[in-house]
Amino acid sequence: MSMNAVELAANLLKEGKLVAIPTETVYGLAADASQMDAIAKIFIAKGRPTNHPLIVHLADISQIWDWGKDLSQDTIQDIQLLAHHFWPGPLTLIIKKANWVPDIITGQQDTVAIRVPNHPLTLALLNKMPNGVVAPSANRFGRISPTEPIHVQKELGNKVAYILDGGSCQVGIESTIVSLASEQPLVLRPGMISPEQLSAILNKNVLTTHKAETTIRAPGVLDSHYAPKTPFYRILTSNTERLITIAPLIKKILAHYSNYKKIALISHGEYSTSELTYCALSDNPDYFSQKIYSTLHTLDEAGYDLILCYLEESIIQQQPHWLSILDRLQKATLDNILITG
Ligand code: TXA
Ligand code: MG
Secondary structure, eight states, X not given: OOOOHHHHHHHHHHTTOOEEEOOSSSOEEEEETTXXXXXXXXXXXXXOOTTSOOEEEOSSGGGHHHHBOSOOHHHHHHHHHHHHHHOSSSEXXXXXXXXXXXXXXXXXXXXXXXXXXXXHHHHHHHHTOTTOEEOOBSSOTTSOOOOSHHHHHHHHTTTOSEEOOOOSOSSOSOOEEEXXXXXXXXXXXXXXXXXXXXXXXXXXXXXXXXXXXXXXXXXXXXXXXXXOSSOEEEEEESOOSOOSOSHXXXXXXXXXXXXOSSEEEEESSOOOOSSSEEEEOOSSHHHHHHHHHHHHHHHHHTTOSEEEEEOOHHHHTTOTTHHHHHHHHHHHOSEEXXXXX
16 A cells, blocks of 8 residues: 555654655645644744744635634635635735634734745645644745755755655745735735735735834744845946846956855846856746755855856836845845945
């Protein structure tokens, strides 16, 4: 009798073990949401402070109602609209929690975060887990999120009972988090689903944390670091036009960082140089986000002295999706370096 990977993962979770699960955003470090001892292991494995709340992952929208309480008709309608348009998908909803929801999940807050992820293996797994699973990103606290099984293996391989291999994550950065527990919908963490998209579906104003004052604690949205081990800086230039060629920029970088031997530069389009390692991601934010974390993981492993990222203003101003990428870069970089003429 052979057991398939999803069944194996479900059985291990039911035994109270930790399993790494694939989602469309990043890999998660999952525990059965009904087992407090198992959930406690997540915080130890990640080295994460216990007051940081976890996202509950469910198989479908029908399960959300058990987790919430005191939901107004308006909030119920907002949940339904967003769920029907974006779930399964890279969107997390924050709602007022039911009394039974334990503090270890919510970090003592009176709200709970819920998401239905879009990955066939994890949806099949969640269908075998009637109580849902809690899953933060499967990285050590303060590190960048994993988008490939190997990233989990390297960082948490000895802490998980099993890694459910679902290949490379297609979205590549963490879900958009929107709170429906405040007066107006409020984006707490930007992601590939933009405030404009949410606003269009809800037919109401959606605030972002930049526009709203909030006391809601959400570590992933504070100015804390989710960084590679290698020093990582974002390059800004005074040149706002699309660079005619990237060559002059590289010359300036090499002059500026002459003490560093092994330098990598992450940017948009193809370019060939022997003076440093040039990583061409894309002009397209969907593809760029898919590759950014895995590029950083790879460069980190390869022993670079310095990692740089250069995004062209003319490209990133075209598309709101760049905002969530800029948010993650802001958290991953030590500083912005202005290189002038
Ligand atoms: O894409 C994702 O959301 C991934 C995959 C695995 O689903 N998960 C993820 O989880 O990014 P994590 O724990 O790394 O980040 C979740 C963020 C944290 O910043 C946490 O503080 C916030 O969600 N959060 C969770 N519950 C919350 C709540 N009740 N109120 C405010 N923020 C909350
Ligand atoms: Mg995380």
